[in-house]
Amino acid sequence: MKKISLEKLNALFAEIAETKALYLPVDTETGAQYQKWEEGKTLSSALNTVRSAKDFFFPQTESLVHFKVEGKKIEIMDVRDEGAPFVIFGVRGCDVKSFELLDRVFLQDPVDTYYQNRRNNAIIVSLACSEPEETCFCHSFGISAADPAGDVTAWIKDGEIIFRANTEKGEQLLAPLPLEEGGEAKAEEARSEIEAITKKLPLQNLPLEKFKAENLMDFFNDPKWASLSQSCLGCGTCTFVCPTCHCFDIRDFDTGHGVQRFRCWDSCMYRDFSQMAAANPRLSQLERFRQRFMHKLVYYPANHEGRFLCVGCGRCLSRCPISMDIVKVIKELGGERDAK
């Protein structure tokens, strides 16, 4: 392991930024947001960013290809620019886990090369959570806030930041940096402290056991969806702040002298999400609401060896305008089955 005094952290950032674009959570008036590091920007002390880190690989909007139209002629133009290497610093355990879940979608055949390129070009430095929030429930999904994954894992303890490279990419990042050796004991100390706090968090023991492929129809037909979805506004907040939601739409924008084909986030909560030429199979908010949670808790696990499409980051808990979130859904639907 390697370490450096927190006082020298900014110098370290400058060093990294010399060769690669460096992104890190920065405090803004409205919460922490990932920003590109430049002189004067410091690491946020907030637990997590308002928007998740999925933006780095799956940005909200992304140009795919442009067409130039001249009279009756059409020319295709390549506008791809996902080639540059970059470092994301201070990603929390939940968000790091989300990358793995997204990889299973975008990197399976046929591979999404836009995503793949960004993913290959990224070096992820994760940061253990020193002060988890009441909305955190990553532990329910087997994620460790105390020892997150990533190319490099970092802990902050007693004025020092300790690094551990987990991958070759991580080694390569740390190697040229002016770091001291050591810090294992402090890292261990930080780890056990965080684990102790984790045990005190209010959202414990979510009843996830029954969410399995074999109960699919059972869940699908559960009458409780009606009351759960009743007050849902049909906005896309939960899906947009979610680190694992990954639905997108591909649209053409007519610029007047050509067409820009881009993709942008979509939300299964939207009325037109599953609109097809003939009709829309999901006609009410109940069906749209159900889709989101069935996907996260039943469909995805069924296709991906039981992995849930949720990392327990708690963003939807704090952002949903009407406070209807995945924890309430899990408790309402999973709980009842436990009682049976």
Add this chain to the structure above:
Amino acid sequence: MQVEKNFEPTVVAFCCNWCSYAGADLSGNNRIQYPANVKIIRIPCSCRLNPMFILRAFQRGADGVILCGCHPGDCHYTSGNYFARRRMTLLFSMLSFLGIEKERCRVEWVSAAEGAKFAATMNDFVATITRLGENKKLEDLRCKK
């Protein structure tokens, strides 16, 4: 510094069919010149102008938008320009609130007899927009060539 080509603004003029479009025609009949930057779109009444159209024009590269209609009290449909006046007042105020240059949008009442006023208005408006320069604050970069 390189000498840039003279800035030629794009100006969209929405003209009501009954007064201002006729006023524009009259300025043509009388051969009164105004800059070719002005392109007129005919609408039935000033009250047909949806704020959407103005924003759309700026998005697509317009540098100034002007609405011309019958003088208050002379609307062919009796009240259309009164509604247009309230709508545009509020819209322009909002644009200004967002930091958009106040002079990029204008409303001018031009009757069918005011060919000279139409041309004078357009001369003045184009001069104003030329002074303001390119519309940067309400542009859509995708629509740039």
Add this chain to the structure above:
Amino acid sequence: MQRIGVFVCWCGSNIAATVDVKKVAETLGKEPCVVYYENYQYMCSEEGQNKIINAIHEHKLSGIVICSCSPRMHEATFRRTAQKAGLNPYMVEIANIREQCSWIHKDMATATEKAIILGRAAIAKVHLNTPLQAGESPVVKRALVIGGGIAGIQTALDIADAGFEVDIVEKKPTIGGKMSQIDKTFPTLDCSACILTPKMVDVAQNEKIHIYSYSEVAAVKGFVGNFDVTIKRKARYVKEELCTGCGACTEKCPQKKVPNDFNLGLDNKHAIYIPFAQAVPKVATIDPDYCMMLKTGKCGVCSKVCAAGAIDYKQQDELVQQQYGAIVVATGYNPIDLKNYDEFAYSQSPDVVTSLEFERLTNAAGPTGGVLLRPSDRQHPHTIVFVQCVGSRESGEGCGKTYCSKICCMYTAKHAMLTREKYPDTEVYVFYIDVRTPGKNFDEFYRRAVEEYGVHYIKGMVGKVSPENGKLMVQASDLLDNKQLKIEADLVVLAAAIEPDPSARPLATMLTTQMDTNDFFTEAHPKLRPVESATAGIFLSGCCQGPKDIPETVSQASACAAKVIGLLAKDKLLGNPCVAESNELMCNGCSSCEKVCPYGAISYVDKEFKMPNRTIAVRRVANVNPAVCQGCGACTVACPSGAMDLKGFSNSQIMAEVDAICK
């Protein structure tokens, strides 16, 4: 996909001298969907039109763009051309490259570039054009005139004269209106009754005219050409068809203490009455507030004396449904109530009268038999003070009106003159702010009053009138001599402002017509459409639109009739197809559009919609009547959801033009 043809006109050298027409045609020919282009010297000539027709046939064009002069000039021409070729006339767009291009620019390159952009905009628009059909609706060949004063009478007579059926609805028991109460008319001083009553008889005898007297309009539905009107015929307790108007009942009626409203309460009438001798219809009416039989069930004298058996104490209000193609509003005016004008002692002294009361006091058929006597002691007044502008031309903060009532100057001059002529021993003072006499022979008339008849015209306002010892002390200021005056008068006559009849406001609501803040009906255009309301098929006659004297009222009434006849002469109304249309699937039913529609073209219906899971939802949605809509588009912007759009000038069409111009 459209197949668009572009036709560039040279207009001789008008366009071709400044615009490179060939280049415009060729450049536009490269636009998507343009399959044919051409330039020609005069597109509007027969030869030019034939070229368009041939191209439409040969190239199966679905839309055409003509780059030429202003659409105000030849849009109609080219639409007809398209129609001749079998193309919907609304698939034509004009790019104005003459008035708005070649005529205002000198540089050929600039003008050519602009012409191309204007052409592109027209092409972009025509891409989104859809064939439009003008809607047709039949016209019911019958007119309704609301109000039976001189305005209504004249309008009805003129319409009937053209061969159309007319119904007059009059709320009083007789037609005739205010003119029937007037003694003489200015500036000719002929007797009002002598010129009005023959017209009333004409109305009664005209087979085409039907009078609903003692009736009111209860409801109006429908639209131009097809109004469905409910008329309430109030119970008059006399069978109209049986009553001969002999007057036996009124003579014998024991209830004689009924204030006579025809004489403005200056004398009394019986509980069963005929308003005046020449009433039309000449039918008795029972006043239910005073009739002992109706109030207590004890009397029945009139029934006993009526040889025709016309009395019917059990008569009820009756509703009549009738269809009309056009409606004329002729609801007239009233003098304002002067109860708030304490300074003139109108409420305190019976000898302070309004000008209309003065008319009755000098009328041979009035309460005094035409002898001018003061109401209090029935003595000849020797000093009379006339006060003009009572309630007119005020600041608007008090109880008066801001407008000039227009007729007071002239009738006051008339009253003053007639008084001096008949009673030369009477001193007559007229207090005025201004004397306004803009009419044929009006100023001469006024000057005669001053110069020949010695009427004392004093510029100034009367400050106070106080009853003292049977006299009226009038305190006033003479602004020209700058002194205070005190006049001991026997009679004070107030020229009260006139205001629209109170029935006008509810009627305007029923008719969805507009009113100004003074409750005068608003004309469709103050200069060019003065007798039409903004609501199609509703016309305005007489003082309901603004204060008028008799000659002006009659000429407006005839003008109004001409407009009605023009409408009723048509078998079908062809609408403007560029009207608003609401997409019911998107409409919220919020009523925003209805509120900005100047024509009352929008109504709402509760409609059933199929919803998810085989459920039905009832939603209120807007419905535009294409026969009434004039296509201004106010509603399209008021509509937040964009459910309301305007055919021919749709949101997408205008935005396509914007895009084409800005790119």
Add this chain to the structure above:
Amino acid sequence: MQEVIKQKAIELLSSGKADRVLGWKEGEFFYDITPAVFTDVKEIEEKFVYNAFCGPNFSKYLVAESRKDGKIAVFLKPCDTYSFQQLLKEHRILRDKVYAVGIPCDGMVDIEKIRQKKIKGITGVTEAGEVLQIDTIYGKKEVAKKDVLAERCENCKSKKHVVYDELIGEEGDVLDSHRFDLVEKIEAMSEEERFAFWQNELSRCIRCNACRNVCPACTCEKCVFDNPASGIDQKAAADSFEEKMFHIIRAFHVAGRCTDCGECSRVCPQNIPLHLLNRKFIKDINEFYGEYQAGADMETRAPLTDYQTDDCEPSVILTKGDQ
């Protein structure tokens, strides 16, 4: 107060005055309260809450709820009644299907403001008069309630219920608020400052549509921004122009109809002060066309569907503000 309202809910349901009750349902924590339709007395007894975190304005739910069978009872805070009445005025809610109970409100707390005070891991909140006692994983904390009130409650415009079938508590008054102060401050900025201010705010927009979907004035059957036929539909803001377009048009569409309930800013996950746009319109309307409060009554014509012949000209803008 919670008990009184709860008893009222139970009474309405059990007496048959209402078939359903729209109220607030407790969540995992003290603050994550969800609007819910109760049909069961037992559920009300167990789950019904009313506290300083009951922010959601129920008016919009009534658009759909009043079209269902049976009658729905609803609890409305003073500011909610304005939205309710505005929707009645626009014929969006069927009045006879709703039993509206006006309830008092002492101001709602913004949980975000508590978090901004670096209070983490909140597990419980107790209201003790003017002070909120907060339990957290990291120990007990205290804040003054006035310091964490939602912005709209700091600038509460009215404690008056403008429409109801029944009122719990006393009738309040329309208040003199300072709600336009910040609008004035922005107006006083230079053009460039204003542009920078809004560029910074609006650029955070992620087009989640929460503001629109929560807005009681945005009840369109189909929003222009969702309608490909409108020509301005957008799903994500692919260019900074689109953020401005969306928010300008949205504010314009609700101008004269917005009651200033502040829900848009409450729900924005990016904390964009969207209510300032609406307030700007309200302020302008008041200044140009006379005081107007949307939803205050059923009769007054909305300012954009009305006019005076002597209204000010749009050029009035040129003489206002910085220049």
